[in-house]
Amino acid sequence: MNQYFLLNKSYMNGKWVEGETRRIYHDLNPFDDTVVANISIASKAQLDAAFEAASEAQKKWAQNAELRKSVIEKVIAYFKEHQQEIVDVLVLETGSSVLKGNVEVSFVIADLEESLKIVNEVGTVKIVESAIPDKVNKVYRLPLGVIASISPFNFPLYLSMRTIAPALALGNTVVHKADLQTGISGGSVIAKAFEEAGVPSGVFNSILTDIPEVGDTMITNPHSKLISFTGSTGVGKHIGKIAGELLKRTALELGGNNPFVVLKNADIDQAVNAAIMGKYLHQGQICMSINRIIVHENLYEEFAIKFVERAKQLPYGNPQVPSTVIGPLINHAQIEKVLGFIEEAKKDGVEVLLDGKREGNILTPFIFGNVDNESNLARREFFSPVVSLIKASTDEEAIQIANDTEYGLSSAVFTNDLTLGEDVAVQIEAGMTHVNDQTVNCLSNIPFGGMKGSGIGRFGNPWIVDEFTQAKWVSVQVKPINYPF
Incomplete structure (x- = not known):
């Protein structure tokens, strides 16, 4: 057995501890439903204790930039040394x-390396010109304190570390809750890396628990100063409402209905290549995955034929086989949900360009054509290998269709006119738009985040510094003021 599946406990205050609920979560391999780990579920009291430990450890951690740097450097070395074992965990636990799996680990290493660049941002002092005579204005950059991190099942390792690495680099401490479906790769692997790196007790805490036990404690605990959440828009709105009432900060990266726009002068073959990658990586279970492909009517038929033909050829099956592209969806409930969307679309008479199938826990690609952007099919985030093709009569209409959604996370534009492409990219209402590339892009030094219903806040250096720290004004009056009374 892979050693990481034995790490089925929470990591709190520097120790691996059994969950006090005495309940066990059976962590399944989504491909064949075999149990990969029996996770001991932590109690609400244990979660509260983790926040206490994080709060007690925070000030000392914030004061030692050299230690923060050393720990992060050792974590980077750990991931590089153990990459193959960690990829194996991602394959078995998440269906990657x-x-x-290798892409995800490379993203993690990149974010850790970028975080080294911001270690010294905390404690910096900026002198600001004063309109008041003989007053020196200083602006200090300080940590927030304890950050509550909640991560999803789809990219569990990376979407956890994207918060954890910069939060710790900037002198905060972290209480982290991974989705139990991927509790080992999204929680325990990270905890083990930091333990081996010598992180002080209480600085990083990974809690393996569930919502029935802890409810909204990650948000409401008085020690949590910011809630970083990646997941559905519905849950994000719930978190935002509670956090707003408590005047707490949030960093919310939420759902997407990401458009891939093919303008009338695009290179069709390259657009097809990009669309296949952006739709079917990890079976479409990525917040940035292509959901709608919007094609100018002059190119639509040729694009549709070529796209369908490529999708038919994608290898599917056991993700442990290196050539596999389409693996399982995360659980049976998600499979049934997607099949429900598909059946509804068929009953509504939507054109089926490629009728996929269910084989075990795998759905092969489904492609719908001439989809109405007002339809239920076009309005939903699939999180599966299902995609809608939409015809646009003009480039202007393509932009309008792309923007006609409550979401605004990622997007892409294909054209041979790069000036036009960039102009259209700016017009698309999404936090990220890629010209002549697909929608699933991520770099550690860009402002990653969405517009509209796709979230609040930006990850990436240097934008994350403002998110995860606070500015404090200290003024020094060097000569006495003559007050008017």
Whole structure:
């Protein structure tokens, strides 16, 4: 057995501890439903204790930039040394292909390396010109305190570390809750890396628990100063409402209905290549995955034929086989949900360009054509290998269709006119738009985040510094003021 599946406990205050609920969560391999780990579920009291430990450890951690740097450097070395074992965990626990698993670990290493660049941002002092005579204005950059991190099942390792690495680099401490479906890769692997790196007790805490036990404690605990959440828009709104009432900060990266726009002068073959990658990486279970492909009517038929033909050829099956592209969806409930969307679309008479199938826990690609952007099919985030093709009569209409959604996370534009492409990219209402590339892009030094219903806040250096720290004004009056009374 992979050693990481034995790490089935929470990591709190520097120790691995059994959950006090005495309940066990059976962590399943989504491909064949075999149990990969029996996770001991932590109690609400244990979660509260983790926040206490994080609060007690925070000030000392914030004061030692050299220690923060040393720990992060050792964590980077750990991931590089153990990459193959960690990829194996991602494949078995999340249904990731070998390619996707390696991409995810590379993203983690990149974010850790970028975080080293911001270690010294905390404690910096900026002198600001004063309109008041003989007053020196200083602005200090300080940590927030304890950050509550909640991560999803789809990219569990990376979407956890994207918060954890900069939060710790900037002198905060972290209480982290991974989705139990991927509690080992999204929680325990990270905890083990930081333990081996010598992180002080209480600085990083990974709690394996569930919502029935802890409810909204990650948000409401008085020690949590910011809630970082990646997941559905519905849950994000719930978190935002509670956090707003408590005047707490949030960093919310939420759902997407990401458009892939093919303008009338695009290179069709390259657009098809990009669309296949942006739709079917990790079976479409990525917040940035292509959901709607909007094609100018002059290119629509040729694009549809080529796209369908490529999708038919994608290898599917056991993700442990390196050539596999389409693996399982995360659980049976998600499979049934997606099949419900598909059946509804068929009953509504939507054109089926490629009728996929269910084989075990795998759905092969489904492609719908001439989809109405007002339809239920076009309005939903699939999180599966299902995609809608939409015809646009003009480039202007393509932009309008792309923007006609409550979401605004990622997007892409294909054209041979790069000036036009960039102009259209700016017009698309999304936090990220890629010209002549697909929608699933991520770099550690860009402002990653969405517009509209796709979230609040930006990850990436240097934008994350403002998110995860606070500015404090200290003024020094060097000569006495003559007050008017």
